Amino acid sequence: MKTYKHVNYLWNDEQAKSLEGDEVALLLYRSNLLGSDLRITNYGGGNTSCKVMDKDPLTGEEVEVMWIKGSGGDIGTLKKSGLAALYVDRLRNLENVYRGIEHEDEMVELFNHCIFDLNSKAPSIDTPLHGFLPFKHIDHLHPDAAIAIAAAKDGKQITKDLFNGTIGWVDWQKPGFDLGLQLRACLEENPGIRGIMLGSHGLFTWGDTAYESYVNSLDVIEVCATYLEENFGKSRPVFGGQKVESLSETDRQAQAAKLAPILRGFCSSERHMIGHFTDDSRVLEYINSNDLEKLAPLGTSCPDHFLRTKIQPLILNLDKNEDLSDLEAIREKITPLFEEYRAMYTEYYETCKHPNSPAIRDRNPVIIIYPGVGMFAFAKDKQTARVAAEFYTNAINVMKGSEAVSQYTSLPRQEAFNIEYWLLEEAKLQRMPKPKALSGKIALVTGSAGGIGKAIAKKFANEGAVVVLNDMNAERLAGAEEEFVGLFGRDNVVSVSLDVTNEEQIQKAFEKASLAFGGIDIVVNNAGLSISKSIEDHSQKDLDLLYNVLVKGQFFVTQGAVKIMKAQSVGGDILNIVSKNALVSGPNNAGYGSAKAAQLHLSRLNAAELGAAKIRVNVVNPDAVISDSNIWAGGWAEGRAKAYGVTVEELPAYYAKRTLLNEIILPEDIANACFAFVGGLLNKSTGNVLNVDGGVAMSFVR
Known part of the structure; x- marks a missing residue:
């Protein structure tokens, strides 16, 4: 095993041995190792290839085929589906129809006439750079250390001196067919070289096997990096020395x-x-x-x-x-x-x-x-x-x-x-897919680790938004984050503990959104709880808790969101998840119902105040959303069942039966209603109420 200081040697002999006999599999293995080190090449950067003998499906004869990273791929995550496979002889024969550098772009379409595997990825512009070199395995990488020399004023001479002439040099030129011909000419003029430096661009290295190419690449990069390290601060301070001292x-x-x-x-x-x-x-x-x-x-x-x-x-x-x-x-x-x-x-x-x-x-x-x-x-x-x-x-x-x-x-x-x-x-x-409705948007849904909140956050993420997950329950929050990362990727989700009654935590949640994504566009005040008691049984603690979470929580979360939205000056959306109970009177519901009514009117007041800043404030009124909801904990289900004279098990059917549509309401139904407000079709709507209750006539707003 070789040791390096400036790159990671990751080759595993046992794993590589299991791939012996499959050069394409070894190409993918090598590519993934190289692409895992950002000092070697960045996401989407560089290209790797291998040439193998295979049977022509039309003639049955053995032909040389080049497998190479296809257009738009990333070597760090490359799979076989991301490779292009071309007949080498056909690719090289394109030289016969090449009309010169002024007609470079037309050659890309001709690559399609060289395709060997019809299921392979479209070939990239780098294809001829690999095709005109004779080596079985080739790495084209963008290592910082090599580009530093390639971008230096004296880069050509430094390369010659540093590698004793074993690395060739080709001046800067836009990638394309002609650059492939120049690489071939450089090799013909310098037989026996181990690689080629591309001026201002990157590095080409190769080998007869996947391992030889891999080690050759690491060796060359290590030499470049060591040389730079030896010279940092030697003739003058790095970057001319420090001018500004960092904050803590x-x-x-x-x-x-x-x-x-x-x-x-x-x-x-x-x-x-x-x-x-x-x-x-x-x-x-x-x-x-x-x-x-x-x-x-x-x-x-x-x-x-x-x-x-x-x-x-x-x-x-x-x-x-x-x-x-x-x-x-x-x-x-x-x-x-x-x-x-x-x-x-x-x-x-x-x-x-x-x-x-x-x-x-x-x-x-x-x-x-x-x-x-x-x-x-x-x-x-x-x-x-x-x-x-x-x-x-x-x-x-x-x-x-x-x-x-x-x-x-x-x-x-x-x-x-x-x-x-x-x-x-x-x-x-x-050719890139059309952006989704919420692409470029940042959403924070309070209480988004379960029930309605999670459904809303998931809907927004599916529609292209990045989301700030939050909850009081650390275990639920961790589970939700893991689920979202699996579904949408690490880049599209962050999580933060948030109790909406705690102003400090509210501030930290918005700071997290700003640091992670740059700000906020959509805030859904969804966090809630419920207490079903008669007026005689309600305690001051019950009433304070309901109003602190539902009313004050909505108030202060909205306040924090508005501060950021006004700083951005591009508008925004505040959605408040209220309830049918804000409009309908019922037994054993004085505390919860009045808090919900306060939420509803607070929404109207906010809409009236914030319209000038293009901040829309709208309300979604659910009813009887039982699935995975915290609202049914703490005796609420028992309280409602008692009020209606049914058992807890009979509640879902009871709620559905009393609706005009005879439907059970699910968290996804509320999420769809929220998306209706923020998805782009209702950008001129504010101060509105959308009931999602299956149709309860008593809760009709007008």
């Missing part, structure tokens, strides 16, 4: 939580964005440095980096201790920064565009840097925002390495534009 971790998190909704509002001027915040030590070293103002405008070098991070970040020239409580004052300071960024991006587009370029995209920044505090990323969903932050962190590592051994150079803006607005990239974007 607690203060960084607090400041970021306050600022995130404001930034999210600016970044959501064209569509709702989800945020990600990081105060990673590598990020802080860079954003607090003297060289930040010099390096940040240069942008990134590797295409995979700036495709996700945009041409350059926005730097907030705010004091790290800036008072963020005065919303208008902060907006006055931040507005010019965004206007300047949007103007810069527009000029970049107008200067570099071609006659057939796609229309300009969102002018807002993806990466926002706040010296002394941390880095924000905003994108269409949480995963994209997180990955953008990871890619910019990779770019920071690259800049740090390049500056340590030479001088960092980014791609010329025209080259960057040609990648960002590449027609093939645009076609890929156009």
Whole structure:
């Protein structure tokens, strides 16, 4: 077993031996190992391949087939379904019809004529880069250490000296058919080399077996990383030394939580964005440095980096201790920064565009840097925002390495534009699924670990929202989080303990939403309890509990939500789960019914007050939702059964029978009603009440 300092050696001989004889399985094994280390390549970055002999299904003859990561895949999670399989001879014969670099894009369609396995993934633009090299196993990776050398002003000479000529060099060029021909030419001019460095781009390495390719890749990256480490701070302090001292971790998190909704509002001027915040030590070293103002405008070098991070970040020239409580004052300071960024991006587009370029995209920044505090990323969903932050962190590592051994150079803006607005990239974007109704939205549903709350949160997540799960019951909350992560992925859910009678916990819940996702768009006041007693039997404790949870809880959760929604300045939705009992009088229900009536009228009052801020407040009135609901605990079911003269077991049928539709109401029915309000079709509706009770005539609002 080999040992490395700067990369992880993960090869397991026993596991690999079980795959012997299946080169494609070994390709997947190797790919997953390489993709698990972000120092080697980031999510979606890089490409791996292998060439095998297989029987042509049409002729029965043995032919060479190349299996390669297909378009849009990720080597860290790659499966066979994500591979493209092509006839090697057909791919290479495309050289006979290649019309030159001006006609690069037309070659991609011709890759389809080379497909061997008709069930395989569409081939990526990197396909010829692997196809014109003769090696059985090839890795094309984006290691920070290698790109740091590839992006250095003297990168070609450094590569030659560092590897004694055993690593070739190909100057920057947009990936495509011609670059594949250049890799082949580099190999022909330098027989016996073990890899090729692509200027400003990445690294190609190879081997006769999956293991040889894997170890060769790690060896080359280790040499690059060791060389950089030996030079950090040697000629000058890293990034020119520290200019700003970071706040403490607690203060960084607090400041970021306050600022995130404001930034999210600016970044959501064209569509709702989800945020990600990081105060990673590598990020802080860079954003607090003297060289930040010099390096940040240069942008990134590797295409995979700036495709996700945009041409350059926005730097907030705010004091790290800036008072963020005065919303208008902060907006006055931040507005010019965004206007300047949007103007810069527009000029970049107008200067570099071609006659057939796609229309300009969102002018807002993806990466926002706040010296002394941390880095924000905003994108269409949480995963994209997180990955953008990871890619910019990779770019920071690259800049740090390049500056340590030479001088960092980014791609010329025209080259960057040609990648960002590449027609093939645009076609890929156009093929992406249409966003779901709640994509880009952040939802917090109180009491969302079970019953109605969980059903609502699940419905919202299914429709594209990210959700903040919460509950008083830690065990239920943990179970709900595990379930949601399994269903929707770790990026789309966070959890926090929340007692709606505790203002401190309410504040922490919204801070969690802001740090995790950038703010809040939808709040559902669902947490509740019920007490069914006669007026003589009600105690002051009973009445206080009902009003504290139902009325004050709704009031203070709404108050916390409104503060963030106003900071974002993009509107929002408050949904209050009330009850038929807010409108209908019944026995043994004075405390619960009057609290529900207060909730209903409080909703009307909030709707009237918050309309000017485009914050909609609406009510869903359930009735008799028994399934998985806490409301039936604590004697409520027994109390209602006694009031109606039936047994507890007879309650569901009793409730259904008294409705006009003769239906039992389920948590999913309430969730669907909530979605009706927030799904986009009722954006001009506020102050309304939607009964979901199977039809109870006495609860008709009008």
